Amino acid sequence: MTRPSPSLDLDYALRERRVLVCVGAGGVGKTTVAATLALRAAAEGRRAMVLTIDPARRLANALGLERLGNVETSVDLARLRDAGVDPKGELFATMLDLQRSWDDFIASHVPPGQREALMRNRFYQTLSSALAGSQEYIATERLYEIHSRGEYDLLVLDTPPTSHALDFLDAPRRILDFLDQGSLRAVAGPALAAGRLGLKLMTLGGSVVGKALSRLTGTETLEELTAFMLEIQGTYGVFKDRAAKVKALFSSDDAAFVLVTSAHAANVDEAIFFHQRLVDEGIPVAGVVANRVHPDFLDGAPTPTAEELAAALATGGFADPGRPRLSERLAVTLEESRAIAGSDRRSLERLARGTRPSPLREVPRFDSDLYDLPGLWEMGRHLLQRG
Amino acid sequence: MSLLDRRLLVTAGKGGVGRSTISAALAVAAASRGKRVLVCEINTQERIAGLLGARDTGSTIGRVAHGVDAVVVRPDEAMRQYGLMKLRFRAVYDAVFENPFVSRFLQFIPSLPELVMLGKVLFHVKEGKWDLVILDAPATGHGITFLGVPQALLDTIPPGAMRAEAEWMRDLLRDPASTAVNLVCLPEELPVNETLELASATTRRLGMALGHVYLNRFVDPRFSPEERSAFRPSTADAPLDAAFRAAAAQATRAEMSARYRLRLEGELKLSVTPLPHLHPAGAFDRACIDELARHMAET
Numbered sequence: 001m002t003r004p005s006p007s008l009d010l011d012y013a014l015r016e017r018r019v020l021v022c023v024g025a026g027g028v029g030k031t032t033v034a035a036t037l038a039l040r041a042a043a044e045g046r047r048a049m050v051l052t053i054d055p056a057r058r059l060a061n062a063l064g065l066e067r068l069g070n071v072e073t074s075v076d077l078a079r080l081r082d083a084g085v086d087p088k089g090e091l092f093a094t095m096l097d098l099q100r101s102w103d104d105f106i107a108s109h110v111p112p113g114q115r116e117a118l119m120r121n122r123f124y125q126t127l128s129s130a131l132a133g134s135q136e137y138i139a140t141e142r143l144y145e146i147h148s149r150g151e152y153d154l155l156v157l158d159t160p161p162t163s164h165a166l167d168f169l170d171a172p173r174r175i176l177d178f179l180d181q182g183s184l185r186a187v188a189g190p191a192l193a194a195g196r197l198g199l200k201l202m203t204l205g206g207s208v209v210g211k212a213l214s215r216l217t218g219t220e221t222l223e224e225l226t227a228f229m230l231e232i233q234g235t236y237g238v239f240k241d242r243a244a245k246v247k248a249l250f251s252s253d254d255a256a257f258v259l260v261t262s263a264h265a266a267n268v269d270e271a272i273f274f275h276q277r278l279v280d281e282g283i284p285v286a287g288v289v290a291n292r293v294h295p296d297f298l299d300g301a302p303t304p305t306a307e308e309l310a311a312a313l314a315t316g317g318f319a320d321p322g323r324p325r326l327s328e329r330l331a332v333t334l335e336e337s338r339a340i341a342g343s344d345r346r347s348l349e350r351l352a353r354g355t356r357p358s359p360l361r362e363v364p365r366f367d368s369d370l371y372d373l374p375g376l377w378e379m380g381r382h383l384l385q386r387g
Numbered sequence: 388m389s390l391l392d393r394r395l396l397v398t399a400g401k402g403g404v405g406r407s408t409i410s411a412a413l414a415v416a417a418a419s420r421g422k423r424v425l426v427c428e429i430n431t432q433e434r435i436a437g438l439l440g441a442r443d444t445g446s447t448i449g450r451v452a453h454g455v456d457a458v459v460v461r462p463d464e465a466m467r468q469y470g471l472m473k474l475r476f477r478a479v480y481d482a483v484f485e486n487p488f489v490s491r492f493l494q495f496i497p498s499l500p501e502l503v504m505l506g507k508v509l510f511h512v513k514e515g516k517w518d519l520v521i522l523d524a525p526a527t528g529h530g531i532t533f534l535g536v537p538q539a540l541l542d543t544i545p546p547g548a549m550r551a552e553a554e555w556m557r558d559l560l561r562d563p564a565s566t567a568v569n570l571v572c573l574p575e576e577l578p579v580n581e582t583l584e585l586a587s588a589t590t591r592r593l594g595m596a597l598g599h600v601y602l603n604r605f606v607d608p609r610f611s612p613e614e615r616s617a618f619r620p621s622t623a624d625a626p627l628d629a630a631f632r633a634a635a636a637q638a639t640r641a642e643m644s645a646r647y648r649l650r651l652e653g654e655l656k657l658s659v660t661p662l663p664h665l666h667p668a669g670a671f672d673r674a675c676i677d678e679l680a681r682h683m684a685e686t
Contacts, residue, residue, distance in 0.1 A: 026402030026526050262403065266432070297629035304626035312627040318617055329609050330630040336666035337633040343670075 009359040011385050013256045013286035014041045019147055019249065020156045020286065023168050023274070024260035025267055029291040031059060033260050033363075034158035035093075036376045036383060042077065042091035043377075046153040049092040051143060053135070053160045062372045063093040070097050070104075070142070083374040092152065098160075101138045102128035109238045114231060123228040127175075135160040136171030140246045147249065166274055169281065172243035179229075179236045256286035259358075261351065263293050263344035272354030285358040289383060290348055292365040296341040303338055306331040390598050391417050393567050395512045395520050395559070397534065399589070400571035401581045402526035405603040407434040408671075409571045409662075410523040412679035415439070417519050418454030419684060425517040426457045427508045429525055429533065433459045440673035456517070460507050462500035469503040501536040502552060509556050512565070527581055531588050534560060534568075534595065560595055567598030570657075574602060574640070574647040586655055600651055601683075605661035606640040640664070 013020055014037060022034040031052055038050035049072065050063070063075050072094045077087040103119065110118060118124055128134055136159065143157045159168050249255055257278055261271035271288065278285050304312070310327035313320050320326045352360050363382040366375075390396070398410040407428070414424045414435075425448065426435050433443045441451035448458040512520045524530035532539075537557035540549055560566055568589045572582040582600065589595050610618075615638050618631040644661070652659050662682050665675050 028403065264403065266434070267403070270432075297632045298626065301625065301629075304630070309627060309630055312624040316624060316627060321614070322611070326610075326614055330627075330634055333609065333637045334630045334633045337636065339666040339668050 008256060008284055008286050009385070010037070010258065010287040010361065010383055013258075014044065014046075014154070014384070017254060017256050017286070018152075018154055019143065019255040020154065020258055021143075021159065021250065021255065022157065022258045022260055023159050025270055028260050028262045028267055029363075030260045031158045032376065032379065033258065033289055033291065033383070034156045035059060035063065036379045037258065038093070038154070038156040039077075039080075039091055039373065039376050040380045040384060041154045041156075042075075042089040043080065043085055043087045045088035047090045047092075047151075048154040048156065049094065049146070049152045050156045050158065051094050051096055051139070051146070052158040053096050053098070053139065060095070062376070065093050065095050070094060070100055072146075077373070079373045080377060083377055085377060089153075096139055096142055098135050098138055099128055101142045102134070105138065105141055106235070109235055110232075111234075114234065118228075118231045121224070121228045121231060123225055124232075127232075133167060133171035133174035136168045137175045137243075140172070141242060144242065144246050144249060147254075166270075166277060169277060172246065176236075176240060176243060179232060179239055251282045251284075253284075256284045258287050258289060259285060259355070260289045260291060263290055263347045263351075265343075265347055268347045268351045268354075271351060275355040275358065285355075287383075288351065288355045288358050288360045290351060290360060290362045293348065293362045294337070294341045294344045295364050296338060296345065297334070298338065303335055304331065390567065390569075391420060391422065391519065393519065393565060393598070395509070395522060395566040396598060397522045397524050397530075397566070397568040397595075398571060399524045399530045399568050399585060400527065401578050401585075404571045404573050404578050406526070406571050407438060407523055408676065408679065409569070409601050409603065410521050411435050411438040411676050412662075412683055413569070414455045414457075414521055415452060415676055415680035416683040417521075418452065419680065422454065422518040423516070424455045424519045424521060425511055426451075426455065426521045426523060427511070428457070428459045428523045429504055429508075430461050431459070431525070435523065438671075438673070438676055460504045462504055465503040465507045466500065469506060498536050498540055499549070501533055502540065502549065502556075505533065505536060506552055506556060509559050512559065527585055531585070531592065534593050538593070560593070563596035567596045568593075569598040570600045572600055572602050572647075572651065573604055574606070574644040579647045579650060582651065583654055586657075597655075597657055600655060600657050600659045602644070602648055602651065602659055602661045604664040605648070606637065606644045606664050608638070608641040608645070610634055610638050 020034075020037055022030045022037070024030050031054075034052060035050050038048045041048040052059075052063075052065075063073070065073055072092050075091040075093050077091055080087050106115060106119060106124075128138075139157065139160055143155060146152065147155055250257070259271055259275055259278070261267045275285065275288065306325070306328040309330050310320050310325065313327055318326075322329070348360075348362065361383050363379055366378075396413065398406050398413070400406050400409075410426055410428075411434075414426050417424045428435055433445065435457045436443045436449070436451045439452045439455065439457075441449075441457075444451065444457050444459065446459050446461045446464045448456050451457040508520060508522050511517060525533050537553040537560065540553040541557060570582050570585055570589075572578050586597060586600075589597055615635070618635045618638070648659055648661060651657075660683065662679050665671070665678060667675055
């Protein structure tokens, strides 16, 4: 079992690594974190690229991503100068078109002639869009492809919005299992070995198992699936080879993972579990980011009573109008805000214990959404030591 | 017709907006009107039972509150139940399901796991043991895919057993007298955008009827504009300073709540039910769910 190297943190990773993978449950702000990391690396002088799946419209606009379809777009960093930052490198962004990536992948690995029949098969559409793990698989495939071209110093991947962060690591195995002939051979047996298309029910194992299965799914569905498996058979080796290379890249000194979570209890549980999984797989973790943390405005000091606030208002020359009085409403508000901050604090202590020794960075909750370059820059102050 | 007179209510929304909380509160609200309710979670970490202060039920239906049952629908379990229904002979069933290769193979028939999970939920709707079934759907993109599986199968697969299943399921989902989709949203930019997209996907792509929008963590204004202009931090007094900052944040949340409520009402032409942002001193527990349920019952 590898331990994250003690010197590895987000600052170091932005300078030295070539691939950063942002992972985490859906809705925790992965895309914003990924964009911020790429922006910071670019400002420091690297040629950085963020690969995102489905960015919010305003973030896409901030990055100048109007076009779909795997186009690698240069992001204009001039607006950073308004924020007093002089960018030294270059930032690029691309929005992954998953269907197109699948088609490109098949086109470059399946010989023409076989390719057309495969892409027409209805099960190909399912494999490339609906099969669990297919988005995650093709996102890493595309990352690997761009990485091996070597045109960028740093790639930051924003992973697809999965319900479970773990889906991302399990994706290649699921795709390989799907394509593995073992399970199919058990059912279709000799017919598959003979490579014959258009199987009849009788040849479908001819067994009680084959017949029972076709009662569950319908004969033709099973036949069509078998045909698909025969057509895609030749690509199994390619998939297996690429999956192994991606895994090697992820465990290498070229790459590091960034685990993003909110302070919500359910997200924190999942983040701790996922962190352990990364460590077990020997994948370096550059940092755990707790996003949208509610700050404690009192920094741990006791909550003032309404009377104390009324006195402070009077001393400061403020009126105390209304019913309930301003001082009373302020006291309630402060108490509510501390209840949430306290609950976040307890979650984060658990997160810190559960993800040791990976560095933990906290990003406070911002009252408004941050979807422009200066906003992303601001988030970077909380992600990086250098601020 | 009233929302709670439907047979199936789907709870849909972006990840992290509180879908489980809303499903739990809606179940309590319906049960308080004498309905027998079943809440179904789809292959996820179980949350409903815990929110209602009950012990986890797992994939066996269990009582979690007065009048409320819950179950987590898992693909392997749903597949077994479907198998038993279709393969009436135990020996045949065992031959299929006890074969490890075959069990694995079944998981990889595209959309079959989703179909049998959705099928189990819809079977409980038809069965009549419950007046109302609440389906706590997977988050947005996955939720739309999940609910669209019957139609997707009808579009792609040749006639056969799966097709026959898909047909009655699709029809039940599209019957506005039986089924409605409730959207859960937060008064923030991203969830609101996603809710608008989800609403359009529900009616246009799935052909399903919309119910209510639950605007979760809604904040009412507490400070007047004149008071707000006085919230300038950096007074000499640290506690007052903190109070001003907390109040400024509260006022921003209240302003966003009002603004996004208007936007949702304007664009969706649906009833938007605001649910208050609760601040329990301890954990978010059953008392919180009951409070949200009371707000739902009032509207």
